[in-house]
Amino acid sequence: MEKELSKLLDYRSSIKVVDATLRDGGLVNDFYFTDEFVKDLYKANVKAGVDYMEFGYKANKDMFDVDKFGKWKFCNDDDIREIVGDNDTDLKIAIMADVGRCDYKNDIVNKADSPIDLIRVATYINTMPAAIDMIEDAYKKGYQSTCNIMAISNAQESDIDVALDLLGKSPVDVFYIVDSYGSIYPEQMARIADKYLNFATKYGKKVGIHAHNNQQLAFANTIEAVGCGVDYLDATYGEMGRGAGNCAMELLIGFLKNPKYNLYPVIKFIEQYVKPLKEKDVKWGYDLQYLVTGLLNEHPRTAISFTNDDRKDYAEFYKEIISHE
């Protein structure tokens, strides 16, 4: 009862909303956003009271061809500056750095020389030492950092314990719960959040959540986590993101009671930019194929192919997926 009263009528000022539209959304359009889109998204975030805006990845240019992706796969500091200027706002700037796909020693310069505030390190559980090296590098250069352990629904609980203990001893600021496959139910999310929060409390860290909408639970899992004490909340405008998409920014901002958050600029941006994008054949969002991979706790790649191939034979897809198991 207390949980609800504090959560639903009052607010916790430690909550931070992280807009991941360009980064997770970039995965469905190869990061080809117009400058106008990015500038107006930045303005919408400032008006909406969003706390962090993730611009994209710092991908290694030796590995990825800059001509085959929009610039937000690489997030040059100069490109960010062109959007945010000196960023004289309360909105902080984040980028994602993937283990094994980021030349962080060279491509991430000192914070004093960069518009970026937060480095989000994405890793699978079997590459924690590499992630921690990136976190230490970010820390030495003056950045805040998060560690986003992906695909935890396929990891052993005992391995997660080890990973969180390692992370606790690192200079990372936030442990992120990532439901990569959209397979986690709210009751499980509560249990996972409790685990993460136990380690976070022990080591003086915060906890975040990044959800996928395969089973229409991205928002539900996010607010379940809020109720448990999770503070960093990823969302995307119109839930734009890989496969079934993410927690919808419009649902999250509507839910949060801190008066600094405003729903109107979110709705306005979706109307002006996100809906037209979806009509122009950029594809994401809940559908049966994503439900199937989420339910079976699988990577959504088969469902994404199904979508991109414009297939409509959902029942056949279901048979394919359950027979390859």
Place this chain on the structure above:
Amino acid sequence: MEKELSKLLDYRSSIKVVDATLRDGGLVNDFYFTDEFVKDLYKANVKAGVDYMEFGYKANKDMFDVDKFGKWKFCNDDDIREIVGDNDTDLKIAIMADVGRCDYKNDIVNKADSPIDLIRVATYINTMPAAIDMIEDAYKKGYQSTCNIMAISNAQESDIDVALDLLGKSPVDVFYIVDSYGSIYPEQMARIADKYLNFATKYGKKVGIHAHNNQQLAFANTIEAVGCGVDYLDATYGEMGRGAGNCAMELLIGFLKNPKYNLYPVIKFIEQYVKPLKEKDVKWGYDLQYLVTGLLNEHPRTAISFTNDDRKDYAEFYKEIISHE
């Protein structure tokens, strides 16, 4: 922890899935379903292990013109028989009877002469005595019954207590929680379910849930209620239903662990019948306008008009709604 283990890995055999596709879905196409649709839905329900199929309303023909609606607004026993024959299956047949809009004394005959098993009485909280009269009538005629108290998010908690106490003393079998506006969050749903279950336990009744998807929480609220002990679960194929639609049958059947439930016929039916219906301009499902009315705990009628008028000016709609408050 125990709650999760019993809920997520094992199953409760008292759970009943109620397919409300024809009834709530009928609200978006004026009940004009083809006989083929209805026959194949019946077969899909039997194969999927669904427990009840709601065919539609028993609407009063003095009040509603039979030429202006499909036959499932009226659910003549003969029309049902044409679909189900003697219904020699485990699937039970339900219809909905609205307080004030059903000539139940005449139009509902004795159970012995009808294919119907369950009468679902829909009421607002201020017409409980009329609802109870209908329940008593159904009981005397030999039917099971439920009482679906609508729009409880706008009712006083103390009034709900009185209503549940009245109902407890009636011959009704199931108290239904109805989130008509899609405004309830899972934490609130848990509290409401506890209240309903307290009265239900006292009087030897069961509890059901009927959710709407304005905030993408219809499925989340339904499984939250399952965790609390709610047994009767409404869902619709492809979440077809008024406004933002209902809890998706495919999500619910995917979630439930009782081996009698099968997902494949659900996906097959959606592919064959529900997706084509949606492409043919029958409109329902989550969108910003429904989020707005859900968030503000309002009847979705303004959002439905917005949808039917093909409006896309979501930001303007938001301003209209917050200024008429």
